Structure formats: C-alpha cells, structure tokens
Amino acid sequence: MYVVACIKQVPDTTQVQIDPVTNTLVRDGIPFIVNPYDTHALEESLRMKARYGFKAAALSMGPPNTEATLRKALALGVDEAILCSDRAFGGADTLSTSKVLAEAIRKLGQDDEVGLVFCGKQTIDGDTAQVGPGIAIRLGFSQLTLVDRIEHLDFLSRKIRVRRKLEGRYEIVEAKLPAMITVVRELNRPRYPTVPMRLKAARSEVKVWSNNDLKLDPNGIGLKGSPTWVSRIFSPQRAAGEIIGDGLNDPTGTAKLLLEKLVARDMLAV
Numbered sequence: 001m002y003v004v005a006c007i008k009q010v011p012d013t014t015q016v017q018i019d020p021v022t023n024t025l026v027r028d029g030i031p032f033i034v035n036p037y038d039t040h041a042l043e044e045s046l047r048m049k050a051r052y053g054f055k056a057a058a059l060s061m062g063p064p065n066t067e068a069t070l071r072k073a074l075a076l077g078v079d080e081a082i083l084c085s086d087r088a089f090g091g092a093d094t095l096s097t098s099k100v101l102a103e104a105i106r107k108l109g110q111d112d113e114v115g116l117v118f119c120g121k122q123t124i125d126g127d128t129a130q131v132g133p134g135i136a137i138r139l140g141f142s143q144l145t146l147v148d149r150i151e152h153l154d155f156l157s158r159k160i161r162v163r164r165k166l167e168g169r170y171e172i173v174e175a176k177l178p179a180m181i182t183v184v185r186e187l188n189r190p191r192y193p194t195v196p197m198r199l200k201a202a203r204s205e206v207k208v209w210s211n212n213d214l215k216l217d218p219n220g221i222g223l224k225g226s227p228t229w230v231s232r233i234f235s236p237q238r239a240a241g242e243i244i245g246d247g248l249n250d251p252t253g254t255a256k257l258l259l260e261k262l263v264a265r266d267m268l269a270v
Contacts, residue, residue: 003045003114005059007070008060010034032069039190042118045058045078046191055080055112059081059082059104059108060082067083067208075194080207082108082206082208084214093229095226102134113178118183119132121182142160144162146164146165146184149162151172
C-alpha cells in the first residue's frame with residue numbers, strides 16, 4: 001500500500017522581486033525551496049512507512065527543474081519520486097492542479113493501492129489551501145484537514161483517527177481509508193538527509209509523467225482548464241505614517257486632532 005506525499009517547489013519568498021512592467025515574478029536568479037508545510041507532509045509519510053510498512057512516494061507538478069526538489073525527497077527515504085511535467089500543465093490554478101495530481105495518484109494506484117495522501121495545509125506562494133481537498137474530492141478519499149497528530153491507524157477496520165488543530169480547540173476525527181490528510185507544522189519535526197542517502201538519491205530515477213501518460217483532456221488542464229487566473233501581481237504600497245499631537249501629555253487634545261483628521265478624510269461620520 002502506498003502513502004503519497006504531495007510536495008511543491010516554491011520561490012523563496014524572502015527574495016521574490018516583481019517586474020514593474022509585466023507585474024510578474026522575476027524568476028531569474030531566485031532560489032526555489034520545498035514548500036515548508038509540505039516538508040511536514042513528507043516527514044509524516046516517511047514515519048508511516050517506518051511504522052506500518054507503507055511504500056512511500058513523493059509527487060509534484062512543475063517544470064523540469066522540480067526534479068531537484070524530488071531528489072531531496074529521495075534523499076530523505078521515499079521509495080519513488082514522480083514529477084508531472086508538461087507544457088499542457090502550465091498556468092494551472094488550484095482546480096487544474098488538483099486534477100493532474102489526482103490523476104497521477106490514480107495512475108500510481110494501478111500498481112498498488114494508495115491508502116494515504118499527505119499534503120501541507122497550504123503553500124506559501126498561493127495560500128489557498130485548496131489543492132489537497134481538491135485531490136480528495138476527485139479521488140473520493142476521506143478528507144482530513146489541519147491535522148497535528150495521527151492518533152491511530154487500524155488496517156483491519158481500514159480506519160484512521162487524527163487530531164485536528166482548530167481555532168481555540170482540538171477535534172478528534174475518525175475516517176475510513178483511503179484518506180487525504182493536510183498537515184500543520186506542529187505534526188512533526190522534519191529530518192535531514194544523510195550523506196549516503198544524498199549520494200543514492202543522485203543516482204536514483206525521478207519518473208516524469210507528461211499528459212501522454214495521464215491522458216487528461218487538454219482543455220481541462222493547465223491554463224485552458226483554469227477558471228481563475230492572476231490578473232496582476234504587486235507589492236503592497238503603504239503611505240508613510242504620521243505622528244500627531246502629544247498622546248502622553250495631552251491625550252484629550254491628541255484624540256481631538258485624530259477625530260478631526262478622520263472626519264476631514266471622510267473616514268468617520270459625525
């Protein structure tokens with residue numbers, strides 16, 4: 001039985017620059033990293049492999065240079081690494097991306113059943129948190145989001161019990177396998193690859209699947225199959241702040257000045 005970790009290569013957001021003319025990301029010279037939340041999904045898949053004997057696979061969609069990201073997963077101990085890469089996949093939004101990843105998981109399941117799929121709760125470049133649930137819907141898997149602990153897995157009853165981290169509380173949920181799980185950082189602490197594993201990963205195969213392998217309708221994937229798109233990217237512009245009055249020695253007078261300014265700018269009704 002497979003456990004699959006879906007990982008994404010994202011730009012290092014501390015070094016992102018935006019072209020002021022085209023309003024697109026400047027990719028030249030920008031380093032790419034594994035989406036931080038996905039590192040925890042990958043780590044948990046490896047722990048499930050060690051604890052329950054799953055075969056672990058890492059799956060990603062992206063340009064050819066995403067192979068470097070998948071080799072990092074191989075160096076950590078996954079058994080297979082699969083890259084979905086094709087010009088037909090380019091420009092995909094979250095819906096189109098989930099279609100491709102779900103079909104890749106379905107194809108992988110032809111060799112052996114896929115029991116669990118782990119995803120990070122969201123990516124740092126999009127922050128939508130939609131791809132994992134989209135995969136679950138398309139595959140008909142149980143959907144467990146914001147998981148910070150795997151409580152129990154029972155192969156005989158084909159059930160998994162997890163703890164979800166919600167605002168101000170936790171929730172214990174039990175669901176049937178196969179299941180898709182999105183994880184938060186508190187779930188685990190990712191490991192580091194050893195030198196022998198790095199050397200082994202450099203010689204290992206990263207399978208590349210194009211749409212010739214997945215056989216999806218070209219009009220339903222990539223930019224053509226994306227009902228949403230980015231019309232403009234820009235850095236937030238904020239005006240310089242202003243200090244008014246003397247709040248320490250004259251709080252009443254300062255409050256009056258503030259109210260006058262808000263009224264003058266039509267930001268407060270009198």
